Amino acid sequence: MQHADFLSRNPLSLNVNVMTRNLEWLNVEQRRDAQLRPVIDSLHNGDIVPGYLLESNVLKRERSDPILGVQKLTVVPKSFQWSLINTYHTALKHPGWDKTLHKIRETYYFENMIAIIRDFVNNCVICRTSKQTSGATQVQMHPISKPTMPFEVIHMDATGKLGTPNDQEYVIVTIDAFSKYVLLRYCNDKSPHSTLGALKQVINLFGTPRQIIVDGGREYLGEYKNYCDRFGINIHTIAPGVTRANGQVESVMSTLKNALIMIKNYETPE
Numbered sequence: 001m002q003h004a005d006f007l008s009r010n011p012l013s014l015n016v017n018v019m020t021r022n023l024e025w026l027n028v029e030q031r032r033d034a035q036l037r038p039v040i041d042s043l044h045n046g047d048i049v050p051g052y053l054l055e056s057n058v059l060k061r062e063r064s065d066p067i068l069g070v071q072k073l074t075v076v077p078k079s080f081q082w083s084l085i086n087t088y089h090t091a092l093k094h095p096g097w098d099k100t101l102h103k104i105r106e107t108y109y110f111e112n113m114i115a116i117i118r119d120f121v122n123n124c125v126i127c128r129t130s131k132q133t134s135g136a137t138q139v140q141m142h143p144i145s146k147p148t149m150p151f152e153v154i155h156m157d158a159t160g161k162l163g164t165p166n167d168q169e170y171v172i173v174t175i176d177a178f179s180k181y182v183l184l185r186y187c188n189d190k191s192p193h194s195t196l197g198a199l200k201q202v203i204n205l206f207g208t209p210r211q212i213i214v215d216g217g218r219e220y221l222g223e224y225k226n227y228c229d230r231f232g233i234n235i236h237t238i239a240p241g242v243t244r245a246n247g248q249v250e251s252v253m254s255t256l257k258n259a260l261i262m263i264k265n266y267e268t269p270e
Contacts, residue, residue, distance in 0.1 A: 023056065027058065029079050030058070035078070063109070073109040076110040085104065088103055089124065100117055151176050154174055154175065154176055156213070156220075159256065173256065183198075190217070192218070196227055
């Protein structure tokens with residue numbers, strides 16, 4: 001229908017109420033809207049509908065603003081909502097959904113404004129193809145070759161303090177890169193001696209690994225590093241701040257920390 005997209009034929013001037021420039025079509029579309037028609041009929045019959053009123057046969061929504069006072073906002077029928085959003089979003093030079101919402105809210109109202117406007121802006125083709133991604137740029141990672149057998153490559157990390165009543169307040173977590181098998185070893189501190197003890201436990205159970213992936217903590221230096229160098233174990237240290245490079249163990253660490261918090265807070269001592 002020719003009037004279905006009348007907003008596209010009325011370019012936006014931000015100080016002009018674009019939808020009330022053609023009240024005839026606005027009245028028609030408001031009455032055609034299945035959700036708005038009962039409200040309009042009730043108001044025509046003299047009934048009181050909280051928050052709504054008719055002004056020049058146009059359905060308005062009353063809103064109280066602490067700064068602007070009582071506002072009468074034009075209610076937008078469903079058939080005009082996306083055209084209205086597109087008009088404002090384009091005139092404002094494609095801002096984010098929150099700025100688009102703020103400007104439209106000055107004059108108009110419709111149900112689920114936040115969700116609808118956000119969905120429109122998030123799927124705007126111009127925004128998606130023209131704007132740069134915000135936030136830190138993720139550097140390209142160099143993938144580590146996948147192991148071909150269990151405990152050929154392992155991941156290690158340490159967490160604590162746990163706040164437990166005993167002296168062993170730290171946990172060394174070891175994960176096999178091939179089978180995802182997890183071993184936990186409680187210890188008194190985060191030191192090379194403690195991490196070496198966890199490594200020797202793995203070696204006693206499953207043999208000597210070819211490579212160990214760790215972060216840059218000091219607990220992997222000293223006697224720990226000397227032991228690995230002595231037996232030809234390659235230590236692969238991830239870059240600082242790039243925890244995703246050791247994602248195998250970081251995922252388990254997150255689950256482990258949550259479980260330990262639950263145990264600490266809710267477990268009843270015997």
